[in-house]
Amino acid sequence: MSESRKFYVYGLFVVVGIIFLFRLLYLQVLDNTYETASNSIRAIPDVPMRGQVYDRNGKLIVFNTLVYDLYVTPSKVRVADTLALCNLFKITRPKFDSLMQAARTFSYRKPSLFLRQLSKQEFARIQDALVDYPGFDYQKSSIRTYSAPTLAHALGYVSEISKKQLDDQDYPYYRQGDLVGQSGLEKFYEEQLRGRRGVRYVMQDVNGVAKGAWKDGEMDTVAMAGQNLYTSIDxxxxxxxxxxxxxxxxxxxxxxxxxxxxxxxxxxxxxxxxxxxxxxxxxxxxxxxxxxxxxxxxxxxxxxxxxxxxxxxxxxxxxxxxxxxxxxxxxxxxxxxxxxxxxxxxxxxxxxxxxxxxxxxxxxxxxxxxxxxxxxxxxxxxxxxxxxxxxxxxxxxxxxxxxxxxxxxxxxxxxxxxxxxxxxxxxxxxxxxxxxxxxxxxxxxxxxxxxxxxxxxxxxxxxxxxxxxxxxxxxxxxxxxxxxxxxxxxxxxxxxxxxxxxxxxxxxxxxxxxxxxxxxxxxxxxxxxxxxxxxxxxxxxxxxxxxxxxxxxxxxxxxxxxxxxxxxxxxxxxxxxxxxxxxxxxxxxxxxxxxxxxxxVILPRSQQPKPKNVAPTPLKPEATIVHQTAPKSTAVPAP
Structure with missing residues (x-):
């Protein structure tokens, strides 16, 4: 091989080596995507509080109460004593099996909702024990709380997002298990009420135990609470x-x-x-x-x-x-x-x-x-x-x-x-x-x-x-x-x-x-x-x-x-x-x-209340039975 050809071959190896070095430098130092995608870094979504609802005089109608949602990742689950786990969560063995089957059906490697809306007291009881059960994790969430039992139809309600709603998203905001407005004002003003999701990056060891914030929280984004609604309702x-x-x-x-x-x-x-x-x-x-x-x-x-x-x-x-x-x-x-x-x-x-x-x-x-x-x-x-x-x-x-x-x-x-x-x-x-x-x-x-x-x-x-x-x-x-x-x-x-x-x-x-x-x-x-x-x-x-x-x-x-x-x-x-x-x-x-x-109201025959077969109660001679019925209306000549 001539000297000129050797020079070109050596030069090609040097150029390729430099390209690889720069690529490694970019992936490991400059590009955070690689690190956040690695097994040692876990992204934890920070779900924002929904906006609150007020009446025309400033009275609070709907607000939020902090709860905890328990998630499970089937591929990481290691349970030595299933009965003890069921007792911890206060669920039956058949209930545990059905929840795990639903989780596996959704995804073997992705977390999915296991138990929803644990109160502060319920979560405090199981929090320390969760470290002994790999594959189970929690997220803070909230439930809608009402100052009065009124306006059910107008306010509407939130519930877990359906698979169809997940698939129909124009922008991938929601995840499986998220709550979304399904009717009333909760649905009409969903984008304003839901807020903006944040994310926390946490370092963890090979056992999945959290070891602290990654980069001291430099890459974290803070959740932004939803906007409040000020209604005209008195x-x-x-x-x-x-x-x-x-x-x-x-x-x-x-x-x-x-x-x-x-x-x-x-x-x-x-x-x-x-x-x-x-x-x-x-x-x-x-x-x-x-x-x-x-x-x-x-x-x-x-x-x-x-x-x-x-x-x-x-x-x-x-x-x-x-x-x-x-x-x-x-x-x-x-x-x-x-x-x-x-x-x-x-x-x-x-x-x-x-x-x-x-x-x-x-x-x-x-x-x-x-x-x-x-x-x-x-x-x-x-x-x-x-x-x-x-x-x-x-x-x-x-x-x-x-x-x-x-x-x-x-x-x-x-x-x-x-x-x-x-x-x-x-x-x-x-x-x-x-x-x-x-x-x-x-x-x-x-x-x-x-x-x-x-x-x-x-x-x-x-x-x-x-x-x-x-x-x-x-x-x-x-x-x-x-x-x-x-x-x-x-x-x-x-x-x-x-x-x-x-x-x-x-x-x-x-x-x-x-x-x-x-x-x-x-x-x-x-x-x-x-x-x-x-x-x-x-x-x-x-x-x-x-x-x-x-x-x-x-x-x-x-x-x-x-x-x-x-x-x-x-x-x-x-x-x-x-x-x-x-x-x-x-x-x-x-x-x-x-x-x-x-x-x-005349109900369909299939929906008419059936008379209850109740044995009569013995009555004293002087006792009387009073049947409460609505007063009969007096016809008033009107259209």
Missing amino acids: LDLQQYVDSLMLHKAGAVVAIEPSSGEVIAITSAPSYDPALFATRDFSKNYTALQKNPYRPLYNRAVMGSYRPGSTFKTVQALVAMQEGVIGPGSVFSHAGAPMKCHGHGALSGVNSAIQWSCNPYFYHVFRRMIYANAEKNAFKASSIGLKKWHEYTEKFGFGQKLGVDLPSEAKGVLPSVEYYDKRIGKNQWRFGQIYSLSIGEGELLITPLKLANLAATIANRGWFKVPHLVKGVGKNNNPLPEYNEKHETGVARYYYEPVVNGMEMAVVRGTVARGAMIPGIQMCGKTGTSQNKKGKDHSIFIAFAPKDNPKIAIAVFVENAGFGGFAAAPVASLAIERYLNGHVQRKAYEQEWKNKNFLQN
Whole structure:
């Protein structure tokens, strides 16, 4: 080999050697990835505390309690005495075997959750003994703790992330065993509430025993707690409304009209949110899921009901704006296929609202549909309904309002396309849809939307999207979309006859006299939602005071009959409590707290309670048996 070729070969070896030296220098000195990935360095995630939740007055609703989660890595487990370990953890041998099998199924070499939510006392009992059981480790965590057993549906709950949720992550933030918001505000504001995860690097020996922080914690990152939520909920009013809805199925939604802030929101029957913040989550969830009265169902934002006569307010406003009637328009009962409620002569829109006259609004709706005076009834119906739909949609019906709660229902606002599909194009006309005139037929709304309607009328023509959170991270800092005004397109002066009619409905109209609030001008409208199974649903919308209103409310009481009978008293008591801070009508208050309408709910035969076969108890001759039942209701003439 020539000298020149030797030089090139030696030079090549030298260059390769230098490259390897630089690579080793980079891996062992400059690049921390190699060291953190080695067996001697263990990364321990630092899970942040979730943000807390406050009410509008600064009262704490949801906070965190420190607990410990126990993890297991199957490949590292060395257990000499399984029974002793089971006794230490206070679990049975079959339970231990099933937990280990689940861990192996997930991963043989990666840690997975073994026992969740050990209290400080439980963890202190096992902490020292863990060193004798390789493969078991712990992490600090927290559970949601509630200051009061209320707002279960609105707050929502957190639970362990599912495999599907893990797989569907856009960004790999969550790990197996992490808690994540599954419903309510916990889900809607998950990114804000969860905070930012940190990590600690710990040196350990060959036995997995920690020997201290790696590089004195230089590479550690601190967990950042989640942002707090400042809600618009008035906790005192919320608990009061809950008490009024005991023994009832339905919903109550109260809104501050000027801001769209939700003051109270109840879905009944409800449950204690603390039931989902324990190790017995699955057991408690299953029990509630099997309850025939559906306590897990959020009726306030998911329940779809016919609005009944409360919808007459919208019919009057749209008809006046379109010019088909005026504030003083009067109609006779002749030609209407529906009956009225036995009132006196009407003097216009305000009287029609006051007495909730069915024939009046039949003629109003008919005139709207046929206002174009087309000879072809089928074509005329399509043109008129399209115009009516455009106006009504601006009140928020037939769509999601955008409340900061998941699972909001759209409801149904029938359109030309809707009837074309169901009946046939050019095959339907007014005679098949006239039930819409009084809020029946195919029209479906949620309690939230009716509360928003009450707020819209209170504002005389506009609303802000209802929302429960008025501040994220700091008070008075809502999401931008909740500051936007939405106009209905109906002129302000057309609201006055409707507002006056709603006031007179309370003073002398379809509302039960006992629902009048001393010293407060409440404007309200009753409604009765037709129900094929059992009694009709009782509905009432209201706002107060009449001028510069502070609260708008919608109340639904299922299977309770007329709107003026059941829903109106609940609304009036809630309004009085909110505006005055107390209720003067103590006897009336107690009467409605004691009312039981759940007994009117007709359950499927398979879910009806079975009579218990209990042997009778011997009674003394003078003893009597008292059967506690809800007082019988007195029918009040209301729509």
